[in-house]
Amino acid sequence: MSKVYDVAIIGGGPGGLTSALYASRGKLSTVVIEKGQVGGQAATTEEIENWPGTEHTTGPQLTENMRKHAEKFGTEFVRDDVQGLEADGFIKTIKGRNAEYQAKSVIIATGAEPRVLGIPGEREFRGKGVSYCATCDADFFEELDVVVLGNGDAAIEEAMFLAKFAETVTIIVIHEEGKVDATPVVAEKAFKHDKLKWVWNSTISEIGGDGIVEYVDVKNINTNEVTRMDTHGVFVFVGTVPRTKAFANLINVDDYGYAIVDPQTLESNVDGVFVVGDCRQKHLRQVVTAAGDGATAAVLAEKYIHEEEGFIEDVVDVDKPVIVAFWSPTSEASMAAMPKIEAAVKELGDAVKLVKIDMYRNSRISSRYEIIEVPTVTVFNKGEVVEKLVGLDVTTEALVNKVKELN
Amino acid sequence: MMLSLDRKNFDAEVLESQGWVLVDYWSPKCEPCKELKPHVEKLGEKYGESMKFCELDITKARRVAIGQKVMGLPVVAFYFDGEKKAELTGDITPEAVEEKINELLG
Ligand SMILES: Cc1cc2nc3c(=O)[nH]c(=O)nc-3n(C[C@H](O)[C@H](O)[C@H](O)COP(=O)(O)OP(=O)(O)OC[C@H]3O[C@@H](n4cnc5c(N)ncnc54)[C@H](O)[C@@H]3O)c2cc1C
Numbered sequence: 440m441s442k443v444y445d446v447a448i449i450g451g452g453p454g455g456l457t458s459a460l461y462a463s464r465g466k467l468s469t470v471v472i473e474k475g476q477v478g479g480q481a482a483t484t485e486e487i488e489n490w491p492g493t494e495h496t497t498g499p500q501l502t503e504n505m506r507k508h509a510e511k512f513g514t515e516f517v518r519d520d521v522q523g524l525e526a527d528g529f530i531k532t533i534k535g536r537n538a539e540y541q542a543k544s545v546i547i548a549t550g551a552e553p554r555v556l557g558i559p560g561e562r563e564f565r566g567k568g569v570s571y572c573a574t575c576d577a578d579f580f581e582e583l584d585v586v587v588l589g590n591g592d593a594a595i596e597e598a599m600f601l602a603k604f605a606e607t608v609t610i611i612v613i614h615e616e617g618k619v620d621a622t623p624v625v626a627e628k629a630f631k632h633d634k635l636k637w638v639w640n641s642t643i644s645e646i647g648g649d650g651i652v653e654y655v656d657v658k659n660i661n662t663n664e665v666t667r668m669d670t671h672g673v674f675v676f677v678g679t680v681p682r683t684k685a686f687a688n689l690i691n692v693d694d695y696g697y698a699i700v701d702p703q704t705l706e707s708n709v710d711g712v713f714v715v716g717d718c719r720q721k722h723l724r725q726v727v728t729a730a731g732d733g734a735t736a737a738v739l740a741e742k743y744i745h746e747e748e749g750f751i752e753d754v755v756d757v758d759k760p761v762i763v764a765f766w767s768p769t770s771e772a773s774m775a776a777m778p779k780i781e782a783a784v785k786e787l788g789d790a791v792k793l794v795k796i797d798m799y800r801n802s803r804i805s806s807r808y809e810i811i812e813v814p815t816v817t818v819f820n821k822g823e824v825v826e827k828l829v830g831l832d833v834t835t836e837a838l839v840n841k842v843k844e845l846n
Numbered sequence: 847m848m849l850s851l852d853r854k855n856f857d858a859e860v861l862e863s864q865g866w867v868l869v870d871y872w873s874p875k876c877e878p879c880k881e882l883k884p885h886v887e888k889l890g891e892k893y894g895e896s897m898k899f900c901e902l903d904i905t906k907a908r909r910v911a912i913g914q915k916v917m918g919l920p921v922v923a924f925y926f927d928g929e930k931k932a933e934l935t936g937d938i939t940p941e942a943v944e945e946k947i948n949e950l951l952g
Contacts, residue, residue: 476881483877499877566918566935575876576918578905623928672917 446471446740447533447542449521451452453502453726454478455548456714458740459509462546467740468802469513470542472535474520478502479550479719480679481726483572487594490726492778497573501726523685526709528735529747543747544711544740547686547698548733550681551724556588561675565678568672576672580605581759585672586655587611588643590619593630594676595629601674602634602680609668610638611643611657646673685728693720705736710803712744743803750804753794757824759793760842765798765815776814776833783838792840820845850935854891856910859900861928866897866950871911871921873904878937879920885940893947896948898922926952 446462448455451473463469475483481498510516519535524545526532533540553571555561561569570576587598590612599662602608608628612619616639619626629635644658644665655673658665681696690707691699692822697712705713715732717724731846754761763767766773766779784793798805798813808817808824816833818826818841826841828834852860860867872879883901889914890899904911904919914923914930915917922943924932932950934942 445913485875549914565913566921566933569916570918572878575873575878575920576874578875578908579912579917581908651912651917752937 442468442540442541443530443662444468444540444542444675445744446470446544446737447472447531447540447596448546448548449524449533449714450479450548450550450718451477451506451516452550452716452722452788453481453505454729454733455479455504455546456502457730458546458548458737459733460505461512461734461737462513463509463512463514465737467741467744469509469730470517470519470540471509472521472623473538474518474536477506477516480552483574484593484597484600485574486600487726502813503709505730514845519798521685522690524692526689526697526712528709529751531711543744544713545737546740547683547690547707547712547714547718548716548734549685549718549727550729551681553675554678554680556643556675556677558643558645560652562650564646564648564673568648569646570669570672570674571676572764573674576674577601577604580672582606583671584669585674586668586670587674587676589678590621591676591678592621592625594747595619595621595625596675597674597676598635599629599632602632605634605672609637609638609670611638611641611685613640613660613745615640615641630716643673647669673782679724681716683714687723690714695772697721704739705732706803708737710807711747713740733774744747746801746804752821753792757786757819759789759790759821760825760845762793762842763792763817763819763836764795765792765810765813765817766795767813768800769799770813772830776816779833779835780814780816780838783836783842786835787842790846818842818845849898849900851900851910853907856902856907859898860925863898863925864927867898867925868947869914869923870899870900870901871904871919871923872901872924873919875905876919880894882920882922882938882940882943886943889940889944889947893951896951897947898917902925904940918923922946936948 445467446469448458448471451471459471466719474789482502484498519537521535523534581604584607586609598608598610627670640661641657641659643655645656654667654669656665683696697720700714716729814833816828819825922934
């Protein structure tokens with residue numbers, strides 16, 4: 440296999456594109472692997488009013504700018520559908536449908552996809568009036584009637600977008616009258632909109648028609664009463680599901696499939712593998728938060744590479760025993776152990792090398808070698824730990840004896 | 847190159863045409879469609895001998911599409927002697943299109 444990238448980013452939505460910008464601008468060799476069109480979910484909306492500094496833009500426009508921006512700093516783009524990841528060493532392998540890719544760090548930015556309700560007719564009438572993308576399909580419904588199911592920001596904003604085309608737009612809301620999940624500024628605008636109609640306390644129990652959608656059965660959840668309503672289209676916006684299946688055997692995910700990462704660093708349970716954007720556990724799934732995640736992960740990926748390469752060079756790929764002293768400037772005990780270690784190194788001379796690691800600043804390597812307290816001194820030989828001394832067991836004599844045994 | 851369909855030539859090129867015809871329904875606003883289209887075009891180079899490959903921009907022929915019961919994108923439909931025999935909808939992968947072609951051509 441040819442190239443080993445510094446950073447491989449899986450998914451080219453706002454999260455992945457921002458990671459790509461930060462990584463490539465930081466002079467890391469960077470690739471974005473995207474199975475479809477760059478832009479992700481954001482590219483499926485015509486109305487973005489909450490990207491700071493831009494009062495209004497369209498999703499395709501914003502994400503195309505993000506792509507160009509990353510490309511300007513040298514990001515490579517490849518089209519492939521990632522099926523799995525192997526990440527048990529420093530060099531990780533990403534398995535795509537078409538090829539394999541190697542990288543030192545991986546940023547998973549695979550986002551989410553629309554949740555399918557699973558009601559009768561929903562599958563059958565896909566492309567026949569059932570839609571999850573208003574931008575894609577609005578044109579069909581000029582002067583026709585549509586219903587929108589859902590009441591979050593996406594549902595309400597897309598309903599207003601559809602109202603530019605359709606004759607009527609009926610929003611079916613599961614909550615009591617006047618209550619929606621959308622943010623107040625979005626809801627207020629929608630309540631004033633004269634083309635929108637509202638049905639409360641309800642959901643859709645079935646979609647039907649003869650070859651194309653002709654009606655929906657609207658069910659009142661309080662009375663269980665079902666009313667048939669004629670319509671030409673049904674737009675479903677009832678949340679999203681994360682696209683983490685390809686990694687679920689490796690990465691910790693919650694019951695819904697959202698990746699669980701360190702909230703500070705966005706690193707997953709696998710070293711050097713980060714998760715950003717809509718596919719991770721978080722409170723707000725938006726373009727701006729995906730972008731923020733992307734920036735954080737790129738910077739932390741760089742730190743990871745730097746630390747790992749330093750450790751490999753200083754400790755693992757060394758042809759004599761290496762004493763690695765884990766210490767912390769805030770620990771009296773570890774300060775007190777230092778002279779004993781220095782004395783051993785002095786006595787051993789050329790036969791040994793000393794490396795000091797601040798346990799709290801390099802917590803990844805500390806935890807990989809199960810360092811729980813300072814001082815802890817490990818002796819490495821040919822890349823492997825052959826001795827570990829903790830606390831008061833750290834003595835000049837013990838270290839000298841161990842290293843002499845090895846030589 | 848795929849044959850571009852519109853209001854005027856749809857009937858002649860699809861409904862009154864002999865043999866297999868593939869129609870890729872798309873629109874310039876549909877990102878998944880634009881992602882799929884080049885793949886379908888490529889399949890056209892491979893299977894063009896035994897199937898006529900066409901594309902229809904629905905913004906130019908909305909009524910034609912609705913007449914074909916296409917009310918959402920992307921859709922790839924297969925016609926034989928003018929009659930619709932099969933159709934792919936939803937998240938269409940290039941692999942699924944090729945599989946369908948092979949299945950239909952037998
Ligand atoms: C209709 C709608 C309207 C919205 N409106 C707004 C709005 O106005 N403002 C706002 O801030 N947010 C809005 N959002 C939310 C916003 O789009 C998302 O929060 C944002 O796109 C998340 O970015 P992401 O990078 O995490 O993931 P995504 O945008 O989901 O991108 C993920 C990318 O990864 C790719 N991918 C997935 N799996 C693989 C794989 N295995 N191999 C290769 N590639 C893969 C996908 O093809 C996709 O391109 C809206 C969402 C929707 C659906």
